[in-house]
Amino acid sequence: MNKKKYSTFNTSSSPFHLAVIGSGPAGFYTAYRVLKEHPNTLVDMYEALPIPFGLVRYGVAPDHPEVKNVQNRFEEVAKDSRFTFIGNVKYGEDLTLKDLKLQYDAIVFSYGAGQEKTLGIRNENEPIKNIFSARAFVGWYNGLPQYRDLEPDLICSDTAVVIGQGNVALDVSRILLTDIVELSKTDITEYALETLKNSQIRNVIIIGRRGPLQVSFTAKELREMMNLPNTKFYTDFELIKNELSTNVDIISKDRPLKRLMQILEKGMENTSGYKSWSLKFLRSPDEFIAHENDDPSRPKYVRAVRFHINRLEGPLENRIAVPTGEMEELETGLVLKSVGYKSIPLEGLSFDENKGIVPNHKGKILDNDNNEQPGLYVAGWLKRGPQGVIATTMYDAYETAEVIVSDIKQDKPMLSNDTFKYGSKVIIPILHQRGIRTVSYKDWKKIEEKENEAGRAKHKPREKFGRVEDAMQVLDT
Amino acid sequence: MHINTFFKQNPGNKVIWNNIPKTTKNKFVPITRLEQFRKFSNSRVFCHKEITPPKEGEGVKINFITPEGEKITINANIGDSIMDITQAHDIDLECACEGSLACSTCHVIVDPEYYDKLDEPTDEENDMLDLAFGLTETSRLGCQIVMRKDLDGITVTIPSATRNMRLEGKK
Numbered sequence: 001m002n003k004k005k006y007s008t009f010n011t012s013s014s015p016f017h018l019a020v021i022g023s024g025p026a027g028f029y030t031a032y033r034v035l036k037e038h039p040n041t042l043v044d045m046y047e048a049l050p051i052p053f054g055l056v057r058y059g060v061a062p063d064h065p066e067v068k069n070v071q072n073r074f075e076e077v078a079k080d081s082r083f084t085f086i087g088n089v090k091y092g093e094d095l096t097l098k099d100l101k102l103q104y105d106a107i108v109f110s111y112g113a114g115q116e117k118t119l120g121i122r123n124e125n126e127p128i129k130n131i132f133s134a135r136a137f138v139g140w141y142n143g144l145p146q147y148r149d150l151e152p153d154l155i156c157s158d159t160a161v162v163i164g165q166g167n168v169a170l171d172v173s174r175i176l177l178t179d180i181v182e183l184s185k186t187d188i189t190e191y192a193l194e195t196l197k198n199s200q201i202r203n204v205i206i207i208g209r210r211g212p213l214q215v216s217f218t219a220k221e222l223r224e225m226m227n228l229p230n231t232k233f234y235t236d237f238e239l240i241k242n243e244l245s246t247n248v249d250i251i252s253k254d255r256p257l258k259r260l261m262q263i264l265e266k267g268m269e270n271t272s273g274y275k276s277w278s279l280k281f282l283r284s285p286d287e288f289i290a291h292e293n294d295d296p297s298r299p300k301y302v303r304a305v306r307f308h309i310n311r312l313e314g315p316l317e318n319r320i321a322v323p324t325g326e327m328e329e330l331e332t333g334l335v336l337k338s339v340g341y342k343s344i345p346l347e348g349l350s351f352d353e354n355k356g357i358v359p360n361h362k363g364k365i366l367d368n369d370n371n372e373q374p375g376l377y378v379a380g381w382l383k384r385g386p387q388g389v390i391a392t393t394m395y396d397a398y399e400t401a402e403v404i405v406s407d408i409k410q411d412k413p414m415l416s417n418d419t420f421k422y423g424s425k426v427i428i429p430i431l432h433q434r435g436i437r438t439v440s441y442k443d444w445k446k447i448e449e450k451e452n453e454a455g456r457a458k459h460k461p462r463e464k465f466g467r468v469e470d471a472m473q474v475l476d477t
Numbered sequence: 478m479h480i481n482t483f484f485k486q487n488p489g490n491k492v493i494w495n496n497i498p499k500t501t502k503n504k505f506v507p508i509t510r511l512e513q514f515r516k517f518s519n520s521r522v523f524c525h526k527e528i529t530p531p532k533e534g535e536g537v538k539i540n541f542i543t544p545e546g547e548k549i550t551i552n553a554n555i556g557d558s559i560m561d562i563t564q565a566h567d568i569d570l571e572c573a574c575e576g577s578l579a580c581s582t583c584h585v586i587v588d589p590e591y592y593d594k595l596d597e598p599t600d601e602e603n604d605m606l607d608l609a610f611g612l613t614e615t616s617r618l619g620c621q622i623v624m625r626k627d628l629d630g631i632t633v634t635i636p637s638a639t640r641n642m643r644l645e646g647k648k
Contacts, residue, residue, distance in 0.1 A: 066577035073573065219604035256607035389608060391573055391580045 015082075016041040016408055017421040019104040021091045021346075022111035023047040024054020025393045026380020028074040030108050033401030035082055038408055043083045044104075044424040046095065049145065050088040050439040050447065050471050052078070054112060056390070057464075058144040061171045062186035063178065065461065070390055078441045084424045086431075087439030088472070094436050095427070097348035103426050105414040106375040106404060109349060109358060109365075110397070113341035113386040119163065122287035129153065129299040131288055134168045134338035141175060141192035143464035148191075153301070154199035157333020161305055163285055164338035165208035170221040172336050173204040177228050177275050187461045204277045205330060209284040209321045211312050212240045212264060213247060218389075219260050225277060226268050233268040234278040240265060247316050283307040283328065284321060288335065304331045341386035349376075357385055363400030364407070375415035377404055437472065447471045529554070537629040541568055544637030555626060559585060559619035559633060570635050576620035578602060581609035583619035588632040595622060611636045 018034060020027045023045050031043045051057065053071055060067045077083055089095055091111065100107055116133035118124060124131075130153050132140075139147035160176055162169045175183070180197050188196075208215060212235075226233065244251060244261055251258050264279075286308050290300035307328045310321035345351035345358075350367050352359045358378045359366045365376040379400040380393050388396075407414075431438050439447075447465065454463035465471035530536070536552035539562060543549065553562045560583050563570040571582035578601045587595065592615040598606065602621050606612060619633070 064579065066574055066579040069575040069577055069579065070573045072575065219607055220601070223600065223604065255612065259603060259607055389580065391571075391582045391608065394571065394573060394582065395610070 013040075014420065016106070017104045017423040018043045018404070019100050019107045019423070020045040021107065021109045022054060022380070022382075023052040023085065023087070024110065024112055024380060025056055025070060025074075025390050026110035026112065026383070026397045027054070027108065028052075028077055029394045029397035030110060030377075030379045030401045030404075031083060032073065032077045033398045034404055035077065035080060037401065037405040039082075041082060042423055044427070045083070045085050046089045046091055047085065047087045047439075048090045048111075050444065050468060050475075051465075052085060052087065052441075052444060058139055058142045060142075061138075061175065062142065062188035063174070063183065065186065067390065070394075083441075085439075085441040085444065086424055086428060087444060088437060088468075089431060092347040094431060094434060099427060099430060101375075101415045102419070103421050103423050104375075105421055106377060106407075107415070108377045108379055108400065108404070109346070109382055110379040111343075111346065111382060113343040113356070113381040115342050115344055116337070117340040117342050119285055119337060119339060121285050123290070124288060126288070126290070127299065128288055128290045129301045130156065130333060131302050131335040132337070134162070134164070134172050134336045135341060137172050137336050138168065141188050141196075143189040143466045145466060145468045148466040152195065152334065154195055154201050154334065156200075156301060158200050158202045159332045160201045160204045160334040160336065161330055161332040162204060162206045162336045162338055163305075164340070165206055165214075165279070166216040166338060166340070167218060167221045169206050169336075169338035170217045170225055172338065173206055173277055174221075174224055174228065176201050176204055177231055177277060179229065184458075185460060187455065187464065189464055189466055190458070191466060201334065202275045205280055205332070206278065207280045207283045207285070207307070207330075209282070209310060210319055211243050211281050212261065212279070213243050213251070213257065213316065214319055215260070215279075217260075219256070219263060222260060222263050226263060226266075228275070228277070230270070230273040231268070231275040231277060232270055232273045234276060235264070235267070236279075236281060237265075237267070239281060243312075250316050282310040282312070282321065284310055284323065286327065289329070302333065302335055304329045305335060306330075341381065343382045343386070355385060358382055363396075363403045374413040437475075439472075439475070443475050447474045450474045531555075537624050537626060538631075539624065539628070540630070540632040542632065542634040543569065544635055553624050555624050557624050559583070559622045559624075562624070563619065568635070570619055572620060578605055578618070578620070581605045581607075581618065584609040584612075584616055585619045585622070585633040585635055586613050587615045587617050587622070589615050591628060591631040592617070594627055 016038060018041055020031055020043060027045055031045060034041050035043060053074060056068055056071055078085055116135040132150065132152060136147045136150055137152065140150040140152065162173055175196070176199065180193070183196060184193055240261070244265065251261060284307060285305055287306040288302055289304040289306060291303045293300045307330065308323040309326040309328055311324050312319050313322050314320050342356040343358075349358050350365065359370075360378045360383055361372065363377050363379055363383055365373045365378050367373055377400050379397045383400065384396055428438055448462075451462040451464055455461050531552055531554045537555055539551050539553050539559070541549045541551070541563070549568060551562055551566055558576065560570070560572050560576050562568070564572065570585070573582040574580040584606065595617065598617060598621065602618050605618060606616055609616060
């Protein structure tokens with residue numbers, strides 16, 4: 001006779017305890033959908049920072065406040081009595097998989113892509129000043145504590161080179177070229193605004209290794225660039241025309257590409273302006289070059305980037321850049337590398353180094369032999385790689401949620417089926433014993449109120465805390 | 478930890494033994510927090526907006542075809558957007574950016590007969606439609622379609638992005 005059947009705490013009727021690691025869109029949308037589809041669930045969301053929302057707060061450009069409306073949905077989730085936010089807890093350091101396994105039926109990993117891809121070129125690892133990943137630069141102006149002290153120098157030169165042609169590349173370029181008065185109305189951090197106020201950057205050159213048909217930015221962001229006031233636009237119109245005319249059949253069937261190319265071909269109506277931006281194609285970075293400087297105690301600034309000039313080969317769906325052997329040097333005082341993000345493996349997770357994701361089937365984590373791992377799930381960039389808009393992550397999170405709910409309904413094995421789970425009721429006291437000041441959602445609302453208050457004084461939506469200590473101090477007073 | 482020890486440590490969480498949700502009839506379920514109950518069978522928790530139903534004879538009909546193929550007919554107010562209508566009537570249509578033209582989650586496919594009656598989409602709407610899953614010739618964003626007298630009887634289909642992704646491998 002099955003003992004479990006008669007046990008007081010039948011696992012099929014007691015609440016399903018779900019831990020979510022990471023509080024960005026992937027975590028919140030998964031939580032939302034599981035709570036909706038399987039009401040008898042308790043969700044505990046763990047976040048490394050005392051502040052929720054991940055890239056909605058730290059990734060979305062400050063001049064795109066409408067994108068942040070998604071937070072209202074997250075807010076509703078957070079208000080649900082079945083949901084608990086536990087901030088200021090680092091998974092893998094403060095909290096281990098072993099801790100969680102005892103207190104949860106399942107875990108969703110949605111901590112995103114915490115690192116940037118590298119170019120793998122000469123001098124990339126040298127301490128040359130004013131070369132940053134776009135991720136760091138975005139984090140800096142958006143108040144991500146990790147990059148609070150980035151200190152980009154925007155005075156030393158009038159030219160910035162951005163390597164990569166995705167939406168993040170356009171975001172950082174737009175921030176560099178947008179009028180300071182416009183920026184001051186956004187929730188961009190005050191320290192970034194100060195630096196940008198004195199910025200001498202007038203020209204931004206955005207570089208891609210392939211051609212115009214291979215860009216990965218989208219129409220909205222390109223249109224915004226084309227509408228920048230007092231700004232001229234340069235590109236190789238000849239190349240664009242050629243690429244468009246030789247691939248006209250394919251482009252006409254691809255509506256997003258067709259529309260994007262129309263915007264590009266049209267260019268800007270501005271023919272004058274003291275600022276400019278350029279799209280440069282067929283360039284692969286080869287080397288960063290620093291200013292000559294004999295004093296080893298003084299940091300060396302970047303002076304130029306050397307590029308291979310490429311030509312395109314192969315069919316449109318698999319177009320590759322082949323170096324022609326010719327080189328080109330671009331003088332610049334600031335380099336932003338915007339060639340993508342990557343995830344890092346955390347404790348207890350299998351990891352596909354090539355793809356930079358946790359191997360999974362529709363969100364269910366697989367081990368190295370492709371076997372489903374009971375009770376372990378993944379969502380967002382950690383699941384499918386660092387690309388797509390928030391909506392992509394939303395659908396992807398819903399998929400993970402649906403798999404979780406279907407696993408519950410099919411009574412599939414979870415982390416361990418025999419013990420009753422207490423979730424954060426037990427984990428929070430353990431964390432306190434370890435000396436960690438956990439941050440509840442109520443605590444976060446206090447921090448947020450301070451941010452809003454400081455924002456009102458400056459006529460902006462909020463003034464973000466750039467340092468964890470400062471945010472935490474709100475809770476001690 | 479034994480359950481009794483647990484509850485001793487949490488004196489605020491009273492155990493209610495006789496309050497058992499319908500779905501778990503005849504099973505002993507300790508519910509540790511009373512508030513949990515409120516949300517158990519409530520599907521409208523995440524609903525944003527309430528709208529007053531139109532007066533007799535004043536509304537316009539709109540038909541929704543859900544991703545499951547179900548047809549739902551609503552008598553809607555003139556001036557309400559499809560986004561407003563779906564939210565008020567708990568029809569599953571996402572609206573991540575709440576109608577601010579920053580996403581494509583309220584993508585609907587409009588009956589061709591009615592598509593031509595609609596105003597041309599703006600560049601901004603088209604930019605977002607470009608990012609929609611399963612874009613068609615008569616795709617629009619639900620937040621941009623506002624009900625008018627001449628749209629009476631319109632049919633819109635809600636595509637299922639999750640379904641597309643799962644069964645057809647589209648992304």
